[in-house]
Amino acid sequence: MAHDPNHHMLLAILEEEGNT
Structure with a gap:
């Protein structure tokens, strides 16, 4: 759980x- 693309x-x- 170090490099999560989703995060x-x-x-x-x-x-x-x-x-915005």
């Missing part, structure tokens, strides 16, 4: 959602 995607989505 990165979630972070990107959250950043995009909060950067």
